[in-house]
Amino acid sequence: MDSSQVLARDRWVIGVVERTSLIKLVLWTHTLQHDPGRLDLLLPMQVHLVARIRRNEARLSRLKACRADLVRALKTGRPAKEHANALRGDLNQVEGAIGQAQRRLRMWRNFGDAIAHIYQNKYSLKHLCLDAETNHLKPSAGSLSGKTGFANEWALLKQALEHGVPAVLCDLTNVLRFGDLCLLAGQEPFVMECKSSARLNSRGKRQAIQQKKLMDFLANDGAVEYAGMPNVTRRALATQEVTYSAQLDACITAFGTDACAPVSPEPGLTYTLLHADITRHELQALVNEPPLSTLSWLVDGTDEHWCLFYPFLLSLSPANALTFLSGSLLLLVQINLDVLCACFATHGVTAKPLLDGEHALELTRVGKPPSEGIFWLSERLLARIVFEQQSLTWFAAEHARCLTEPFPAPPGGWREAVPPVFIRDKLDRALADDLPPAAVGSSGPEIEQQD
Template sequence: MIGYRKRSFFLAHKLLTNLRMDQDDLKSLRGLQVLLAHEIVRTERGVRKLKAELKGSSVDDKRQTYLQKRIESCRYCAYVWRSFGDAIAFVYLDKFALKHTYYQTGKKSPKSDAGFLSDKDGLEHELRLLFTALDHNVPAILTDLTNTIRHGDVCLMGASDPFLMEVKATPSRNERARRQKDSLDILHNFFETDGSTRLWGNPDLRREALTDPEVAYIQQLNECISSSLAAGFGSASPESGLQYYALRSDKSLPKAVATFGDARAPWAFVWNDPFGRRNWMPYLPPVLSIANSDHLWAFVRGEIVIMIVVDMITLEEIVAELGFEGRFDPEEASHPLSIKFGNDGGGMWISEDMLGRIGMECASPLDDQKWYRDHSASDVGNFEGPGWRPCL
C-alpha cells in the first residue's frame, strides 16, 4: 500500500526536513499534519472496505488470506504516516519526556491507541484547538497523528516537555473521562516537579537530566545504508563491542552478519522487525535517523535490512572500567543491567528502555552509562540497596 503513496511520502519527508532546519516554520508544521491526517484517513477507508468484503459469505479461503494481508498492509501504511508524526514530536520535545506519554500512568505498559482517526466525534474541536495554537505561534500536534503520544488529544510543544490537553465537545463526568483527567494530572505533575509518587505505581520515581552531550552514531549508520544500496552490504564498528550492518534484501546474508562479527554475547536489534510489527515506540523513529529520503523509502518498503549488534559482555566491561561490578541478565525483562557499587549492598539497575537506545537510536554504549558515572561515586550513600531504581 505504501508503494502507491510515494509522492505523499516524499512530500512528508520534505516538510519534516523543513521543520528540522527551522522549528519556527509553523507553515510546514501545519502542512505536514494536514497531509498526515489525509493519508491516515485514506488508509482507514481502505481497511473498512477490505473488512466489509472479508465479512461476505462468498469469500473463499484464498481470498480471505489475500484480504487479511491487504488489511495488514493498510495498517502498516498508517503506522508509517504516524511515524512522521512521531518525528515531529521528537524534533520539538525531549525524547525521555516523550517516553512517558506512551505508557499508562498506573503501570509501565503501553497505553492502547485511540483507534481510527476518522471515528472521533470530537475531531473538529481538536483541529480547531490545534490550528488556534499554530495561529498564535505555539507549535502543537494532534496526538492521534503519532504512534507514541497516547495521552490527551492535542500536545503543545513550546517547551522541552509535552503539554497534553484533552478536548471535549461537551462536558463529561463519566468514569473514562475521570481516568483521562487523572492520568493527565499525574503526567503534568511529573513534568513540573521531575518526580512522582503515583506514576507506574512507584512511590519514589525521579528523573534527572544527563549532564554530558549525547553521543550517537547516526552518520555511521547512514554510511552503511549508502554502501548497502550501492554494493549490497555495508558495515561499521563505531566502538568496541558495537557493530552496524545494512544489507540489501536481494542479497544473501554475509558470514560476518550471520555470526554477529566478534560479539561474545550478541544482543541483536533488527530494525525491520519492530518497525514491521508496528511496535518501535517509544524510541526515536527511523524517520529521523535515516537522513536520505530515498534510503528511508527503501527501508519502509523492506528493500534494505538494518541490524545493530551489541556485545553484552562489553557493557559489563564498561561498568568495570568505572570501578563497579556490572552484570547483564537477558532474562531480566525490565532492568537487565545491574550495577553493584561496593560491599555495602548499594546498587542500581539500568532499564531495558535506556539500554535499547544503543540499538534503536544509534546511541553510544558509553552514553547510557553517564548517569551513574556522574552520580554514583558522590551519591552512593543515597542509594538504598537493590530496591532503588532510577527513572530512565
C-alpha cells in the first residue's frame, strides 16, 4: 500500500466509536473505584479493551509494514536524489505515526492499570513491570492479535469473575508484565501463566523462575537477594501520603482560560498546564525561566513511565481524566531541588542531588560522614512527586526515615554481602568527597538502597 494511503488511514484521530469507548471506560472506571464490588463491570471493560487494542495493533502492523517497504526502497532501489528525499520524508512521517500508534496502545492499557490499582497497592504493582534480576523495566505487553492461548486466558478470566475474584488480563495493562492473568483479591497481586502445554522451553523456564522470585518477595516483604541487591526489605509508609491531585484536577477544570498560568501548591513545586501544540521555543522559555536548581518534567496521558505510578484515571475527575487521556494538554512539573534539600535538612538529613540516571538523591546525617550511614533515593522514587503529585514536605519527612529509623530485617535476617559494583563506586565517591584520599578504602559499610 502507498505510504500516503497508510498515513491517511492511520492518522492520530480519535473517532466517534473510539471516543464512545473512552467515555464508557472512564465512567466504568470511576464507578468501580468507588464500588470495587461491582465485578459485573470487569468483563465488559475488558471486552472493550480487547477490541480497541486489537484494532490498534492492526494499525501498528500496517505502519510497520509500510516502514519496511520504504527502508527497502531506499536501500535496494537506488532511487534518484529527488525521489530518495521524498521517500525519506515519507519514512519520517511513518515513524511518527508508529510512535502515535504505540502511545494509543498505552492509552487503552491505562484502563487495565486502573483496574489493577483499584484492588492492589501501587508499591506492590510496580514490581510487576520490573525485571526480578536487574530491576529494569521489562518489555511491554506483546500482541493480542492471533495470540495462541488467548482463549485459555479468557476462559480463566471469566471463571475467576464468576467465583467473585477480581482479575485482569495482563496484556490489557501497561504495569503487569509477568504472567497472563492477574488475580487481585488477595493481600498481594497473584499472577498466573495460562500455558496450553505443561512443557516449558528455556524462555518459559526463566519466566517461571523470575515469577516465583517475585511472588516470594511480595509474600515475605523482602528477600535475602532481589533484583541484583542483597538484603532487600520492604517497609510501609509511616504517615498518610500527602498529594496535590485535587489541586491538579482543579487546574485542568480551569484549563483553557489561562492555560500557561503556573500553580504552586507549596514552595518549590510548580504545575503548569500547556496546550499539546506548544512550540519548542515556547516550552524552552518556560523551562529556562526558573533557577538552575529546578528540575522540569513534561508528561502527558500516554507517557510510557505511567506504568510505574498510580494512574491519573483514579486521581482525576472523569471529565478531566478524559481530557488528559486524549492528549490535548501537557503537564509541566517543576521541582526546586534547593527547597527539597532544605526540607530534608529540617529532619537532620543532608540531601545531595545526584541525578546520575539511577539515583536522584544521596542522603547522609547532618554533620556525620558517609561512613556512618548513607542512603540513595532512586530517580523513580523522586518521579512520584511528578506523576502522583506528592508533596515535597511529606516526601522529605517520609524518606528521611531511611537514616533516622532502623529498617526491618529481611526474611532470614541480615547477611554479610558485597554490594554491586555500581553501589561500591557510589560509596567510594561519597567517601572521597568527605575524607582524605588516603583514608578511602576499596569497600565500605553495608548500605541500604530504596527504589
